[in-house]
Amino acid sequence: METTLGTTEKSEKFFRRLLSIWENAAADSEEVEKNLLLCEGHLRLRFATRPLARLISRAFQHCRPPVTPDHNPFTIYVFAGREKEFFAQLPWEKKDFAAPRGELRSGFEPDLLAASYLMEIVYICSPKRKEALYWFRHEHYIPYFEQAAPCRPILHWWLRDNGWLMVHGAGIGDGGKSILLMGKSGSGKSTLSVAAANSGFQFLGEDYCAVRNDPFPRLATIFSTVKLTPESCRLLKLEPSETILEITGKHLFFLSDKLIREIPDGLPLAALVLPETRPQEMAGVQPLTSAQNAIQLSVSSLYQLPHSGGAEFRKLAQLARELPGWKVIIPTGRPERAMPALKEILASAPSTPRT
Amino acid sequence: MMKKFYTVNRPMVSAEDFDGETVVIHFDTGNYYSLDNFGSLLWQAIESGSNLGQLPEILQNHFPAAETAWADLVDKVTAELLKEDLIRPLAEPPQKPSKDLDLTILGPAPRPADLGTVSKFDDLQEMLLMDPIHDIDDEAGWPHARQ
Structure with a gap:
């Protein structure tokens, strides 16, 4: 070139x-x-x-x-x-x-x-x-x-200049606080975020959200879309959408502003959660180290966003050090069983953001 | 004493320390790594422009193991970082003052045989491409697959 x-x-x-x-x-x-x-x-x-x-x-x-x-x-x-x-x-x-x-x-x-x-x-x-x-x-x-996440690289560059960072993760909120669900594609973020919305949590994003750490950790919605496999649609008792996604066979839902409402300055971000589906009866919770938090929060985000690197990693690492991280074990096919754990994680987080 | 200076392969490589564990990301290959406390010390030494040739002697002065054992460990981990393209050698010392290393990161009685783990993860390489579908027909474009 x-x-x-x-x-x-x-x-x-x-x-x-x-x-x-x-x-x-x-x-x-x-x-x-x-x-x-x-x-x-x-x-x-x-x-x-x-x-x-x-x-x-x-x-x-x-x-x-x-x-x-x-x-x-x-x-x-x-x-x-x-x-x-x-x-x-x-x-x-x-x-x-x-x-x-x-x-x-x-x-x-x-x-x-x-x-x-x-x-x-x-x-x-x-x-x-x-x-x-x-x-x-x-x-x-x-x-x-x-269609699900339009102009992602451009929004990433613009948000970065405004102090926000786009991250690969789903967001849910309750009681004026939020959780970021992290992890690779297929880890259960989408299913868990929609199941949480069905259980009364606020839905803040399914695949990408924006986070910032100044003056305190916050999470904001970017896109009002959800992509679900036919299996997740059945599991969550959702009518399949008319928009079937090519290749993956996933269903794309465009949420109305009744289901998702922009909170322009975001909700305080209380914790990072890594969902993991396992064939067991009960949900479980295990703490993550700061390094595990950082890997789950940063790596899959930064590998998707062009022209991002050390500066973004540093900011996300700071969030990973500051926020508690949890692995939440979801019994296969029963995402609703993880809801008490998510409620507990949010309830136990400090309600007053740091000053 | 051998002079061994290295530098981090910026901007494609970036690292952060988390209480003695260093996470290193290589943005071009899509691999990421976790370095144990010894790897973290070595990374700290490279970042601060230290001569790795002096490191075995420094370690021997603080800890009981023989200098040769420390030298073997330094060489092993350095070779691993070089192989993974995370660092590159420098012919001359870097133009910055080297800092004192925080040896407490290794604990009170480290044994070279237990140290130097570099864990490599390549499970996110596919994310370097913006989508898993690569074989689109040049003429027809999306969503037509190449015949």
Whole structure:
């Protein structure tokens, strides 16, 4: 890959050229603008077309418009197609699109950050301009993970600049406090978070949440979506959704704002929990060490988020040291049996955040 | 005395200490590691720019085992960290003052034979790719699999 482009001026020109493609796409269609309050910040989504707005904004149904709009909000320009025109402007070769974590290096970092999902989706962000481009190859084939958690890399870069960090985990709350359910995909986070919601807990997120540690640990919702296997749907007595996810066969649910309501400044984060399903009758609880907390909290998050590294690991490690961590054993097929343990973990956590 | 200086392979490698256990992440390979208290001491020494060639003598002065046993342990763990691409050798000493090492991390009576465990985990490598589906048809795009 040529990396001769290196100056701020060149990165500005590069970004503006790509932005002009969005402008042309929007001019040919009907632009839709959405203004959202997300994790204490004003996020503006500008969609070049109405179908894109419909497909992408469903994951943010819980967000209300900001009460006090930012006169210069962080703006994401969303568009699709115009493939030849778009790729003609990009400095990357085909092989670059298969890089680890989807990370695209341009030599412009940190003025400009870029990532891709192969050659299907491209994310380009200019933190200085407070603008990002979010491009899809096909308007009508938005991959399932992108419908469930849209513009993840861009939100990661934006949230990071605002003091929040996106983490791979589910969030539940009760009594004004929250728990982050950690662990790899398939560990039972989704099933446990929905079972908790069915048992009266507040649902705060199924796969990704935002956390921060300043001035005290907090957890906030990012997406109002849930992905469940058919087995989990049956277990939780949920009517399967109409949106069946490709490849995985999971069902994607878009929660209404009656089920999930944005708490822009988040709930105090009281504990970290690692669910583990085992074929046993009773639920159980075991403490985690700080190192185990850190591994579960950090590793799977950082391996998914392009252009993240030591600085993010340091912040997550601080949370891992500060918060109690528990492994909660869930009897196979009986997630409701873990509810008393989750209630107890929340009840035993200090109610007053540190000052 | 041999001069042995190393540095952490930043920015692709990052580490944090948790009460004597160090968790190391390699962002390019997708592997992560847990170092025991001896590995943590060695990591601390590398981070602080210490000469690892002096470490066996320092350890022998504080603890009963022979210098050769400590030297073998230092070499073994260093070789493991090098093999995993977590550190790289330096030809010259780093341009920073080395700090005193916290030897209490090893406990009151450490035995070289019990130390130096580097646990490697590769169960999250697949997450380095943003999604498990890699074989998309170049022309048709998502969601068409390559024939």
